[in-house]
Amino acid sequence: MSEMKHNWTKEEILEIYNKPLMELLYEAATIHRVNHDPNTVQVSTLLSIKTGGCSEDCGYCPQAARYHTNVKGNDLMTVNQVKAQALRAKSSGSSRVCMGAAWRNVKDGEEFDQVLEMVRTINKLDMEVCCTLGMITENQAQRLAEAGLYAYNHNLDSSEEYYKEVISTRGYQDRLDTIDNVRKTNVTVCSGGIIGMGENIEDRAGMLVALSTLNPQPESTPINALVAVEGTPLEDQKPVSIWDMIRMVATTRIVLPETQVRLSAGRTQMSREGQAMCFFAGANSIFAGDKLLTTPNPDVNEDMKMFELLGLNPQKPFTKKVQPQSVEAADSKFEALGEKPKWTRPDHKIERNEAAKVKSKTLK
Numbered sequence: 001m002s003e004m005k006h007n008w009t010k011e012e013i014l015e016i017y018n019k020p021l022m023e024l025l026y027e028a029a030t031i032h033r034v035n036h037d038p039n040t041v042q043v044s045t046l047l048s049i050k051t052g053g054c055s056e057d058c059g060y061c062p063q064a065a066r067y068h069t070n071v072k073g074n075d076l077m078t079v080n081q082v083k084a085q086a087l088r089a090k091s092s093g094s095s096r097v098c099m100g101a102a103w104r105n106v107k108d109g110e111e112f113d114q115v116l117e118m119v120r121t122i123n124k125l126d127m128e129v130c131c132t133l134g135m136i137t138e139n140q141a142q143r144l145a146e147a148g149l150y151a152y153n154h155n156l157d158s159s160e161e162y163y164k165e166v167i168s169t170r171g172y173q174d175r176l177d178t179i180d181n182v183r184k185t186n187v188t189v190c191s192g193g194i195i196g197m198g199e200n201i202e203d204r205a206g207m208l209v210a211l212s213t214l215n216p217q218p219e220s221t222p223i224n225a226l227v228a229v230e231g232t233p234l235e236d237q238k239p240v241s242i243w244d245m246i247r248m249v250a251t252t253r254i255v256l257p258e259t260q261v262r263l264s265a266g267r268t269q270m271s272r273e274g275q276a277m278c279f280f281a282g283a284n285s286i287f288a289g290d291k292l293l294t295t296p297n298p299d300v301n302e303d304m305k306m307f308e309l310l311g312l313n314p315q316k317p318f319t320k321k322v323q324p325q326s327v328e329a330a331d332s333k334f335e336a337l338g339e340k341p342k343w344t345r346p347d348h349k350i351e352r353n354e355a356a357k358v359k360s361k362t363l364k
């Protein structure tokens, strides 16, 4: 039942997604128990180490410079600031820190060196370190691995077809190429997506085809519910129903049996009962802290009360894979190559992204 399968088709996944709910939940929970401890959920902390001013046009993102939103931009944090936040996260039960920078892609230089130092610092606190920095080359992935990075996040967001309706500044293949670069190292892959962006169920299944046919499958998959932010092209999207979220989590659990499935953005819109059903369906991680990069998230104390109520235990770090050793910058065997890869700039335009850009100019 939990056998790893890498040739899922969209039709098979749709059949799972559309099963009667009780049957779907039973199947997902059974697979979950075979592969994971059902009473353990990882608490991760997402830190925005560089906020706003991004050159991309992701239709859901308030950090894109071209949209007028309430997000206040920040330069790259210092290593000490990050260390202080990581210590705080650790003391409140987090075993993983995910650092996000609003960049199209990583550029070799001082800022990337600073991020590498952040990775070393958090790894030495015995926490799993994850980064989400945009597109990276193989050399940059090697340097992150050498610094002690545990995971790299790079979401596929949706199906390849619907991706073109949300983002026009890079292509799906660019995403897959970065995932491939990460796979050439010991760093684990974190990749998932967002539901509620106006996609249909076929697109949700299409994204799961793309993720499940990766070999190996991602070690971690965040499932986000869109948080529609004023000023972004997707500002008018209605919140996704909890039943869609439960179905998506359960289907993800079935097609990615060994993956850590992360209940990510959108938890403020979910009741405890809804979240409990997601845990039953196979979600085994949440993000803690009052902000998820820039959007609201439940308070950590509320989460701990929910854990107590449901009898859940926070997962210890490095339960799935041993802790990487950090190599100091002076001992690195990788040089910065200063590569300038030609990432795609597709030439299609997305009407609602263009409209949001025009509206933003009138408001700035």
Ligand code: SF4
Binding pocket: 054, 055, 056, 057, 058, 061, 062, 063, 064, 101, 102, 103, 104, 134
């Ligand atoms: S999602 Fe990332 S790449 Fe896209 S606009 Fe936001 S910060 Fe930039």
